[in-house]
Amino acid sequence: MKHIKIITLASLLAIHFQAAAEIRVLNGVATEVNASIITYGDIKRTVRLLRSNPASAGIANEELAKTAKQQLMERALLVYAAKQKGLQVTSAEINAELNRRATAAHTTVDNLFNQTKELGWSRDAYRLEVAKDLLVERMIDSMNESVKVSDNDIQAYINQAQKDGQVVPSGNPYTVYNVRRIVLKINENNKAAAVGDRMKLIAKSVQSGSDFGTLAKRYSQEAAAAQNGVVELPENSQPEKVEAMLQLLKVGETSAPIQTTQNWQMLQMLGKRTEIDPTKTQREAIRRLLVRKEQQKQQTQFMQQLMHDAVVNNF
Numbered sequence: 358m359k360h361i362k363i364i365t366l367a368s369l370l371a372i373h374f375q376a377a378a379e380i381r382v383l384n385g386v387a388t389e390v391n392a393s394i395i396t397y398g399d400i401k402r403t404v405r406l407l408r409s410n411p412a413s414a415g416i417a418n419e420e421l422a423k424t425a426k427q428q429l430m431e432r433a434l435l436v437y438a439a440k441q442k443g444l445q446v447t448s449a450e451i452n453a454e455l456n457r458r459a460t461a462a463h464t465t466v467d468n469l470f471n472q473t474k475e476l477g478w479s480r481d482a483y484r485l486e487v488a489k490d491l492l493v494e495r496m497i498d499s500m501n502e503s504v505k506v507s508d509n510d511i512q513a514y515i516n517q518a519q520k521d522g523q524v525v526p527s528g529n530p531y532t533v534y535n536v537r538r539i540v541l542k543i544n545e546n547n548k549a550a551a552v553g554d555r556m557k558l559i560a561k562s563v564q565s566g567s568d569f570g571t572l573a574k575r576y577s578q579e580a581a582a583a584q585n586g587v588v589e590l591p592e593n594s595q596p597e598k599v600e601a602m603l604q605l606l607k608v609g610e611t612s613a614p615i616q617t618t619q620n621w622q623m624l625q626m627l628g629k630r631t632e633i634d635p636t637k638t639q640r641e642a643i644r645r646l647l648v649r650k651e652q653q654k655q656q657t658q659f660m661q662q663l664m665h666d667a668v669v670n671n672f
Contacts, residue, residue, distance in 0.1 A: 388426065389670040393433040400425045402476050432493055434663040439492040442499070444618075445549075446491045454487050499618040500655050502596050506647045511640050514647060526646060528638025530631050531593075534603045537569050537586040537625040539577045549616065556614040556621040563611060569625045578620075587627070591641055599624070 388395040403425035459466045473483045573586025581588040596617040606626040
C-alpha cells in the first residue's frame, strides 16, 4: 500500500461530487447500495489506489472518482449477492489471506495493518475489507466454475470458423496432470462446512495409511470414482485453488483438502506429461477461448442484473 497524506475532499472530488461550492465531510455518505454504505472517504481511498497504477497516468481525478465509485458499487453488490447465496468467510480464512498478502508484499501482517491504518482502516475495519474481498472472489469463482465447454461446443466453433473463413486458433503444448481425486459436492443439502468436515475425516484416513484409490471409489462423487478416482486434468481447466495445488504437487504427493465454491477436493499426483498433439493442443486452445468468453458474458449479465435490481440512494 502507498503512504498517503490526508487531503481535503475539494482538491480530489469536487468536480464530480460537489453541490455548488459545498465541500462535503470526508467520511460523509456518498451512496447507499442495498443498505451498504459507501463514503466519500471510501471513494478517496480507492482513487488513491487507482492513481498508484501507472495505467492511470493522465486520467483526471474526476474520471478516476467515477471509476472508483462504480467499482465500490459493484463490489458492494457482489458482497450482497454472496451473502444472499449463503457464502461465508471464517476468521481463519481472513487470517490466511492476511498472511498471503503480507508474504506477497514481503512484509509482516503487523506492518500490513500499519500501512492500511494510513489509508484510514483500523485493524477490525481492514479485516472486514479482507472478508469482503474474499466474498467477492468466492462469488466470481462460483460463476466461473459453473462454465463448462463440451467437445461438441469446441467442434461447433471449429465448424463455424471454417464456414466463415476465419482462422482457427492454433494451440501450444500444455501440461496434463494424471491424478487420483476425491470430490465431495457442496449443495443446499450438504453445506460447505459439513462437507469439509467429511473431507477432513477422509484426509485423516489417508494420513493413517488408507489407500487413496479405495477411498476415492467409496466416497468420491464424480464419474472417475469408478476408476478409483483416476482422471486426467489439463492445466488451466480447474478452479484457481485446485490449479495452484496441481502445480505444486510432486509425483506421489497428496494434497490437503481444498475447498472450491462447488465442492471439496483431495488430489494425489500420479504423474505429469506435456501434450504436443496438434489436434489436441488446438482444441484445448479453443476450449480456453470459449471458457473466457462465456465467463465474461456471464459476469457482465450478472452485474447488469444486480445493478437493475439494486436499491441505490445517492447523497
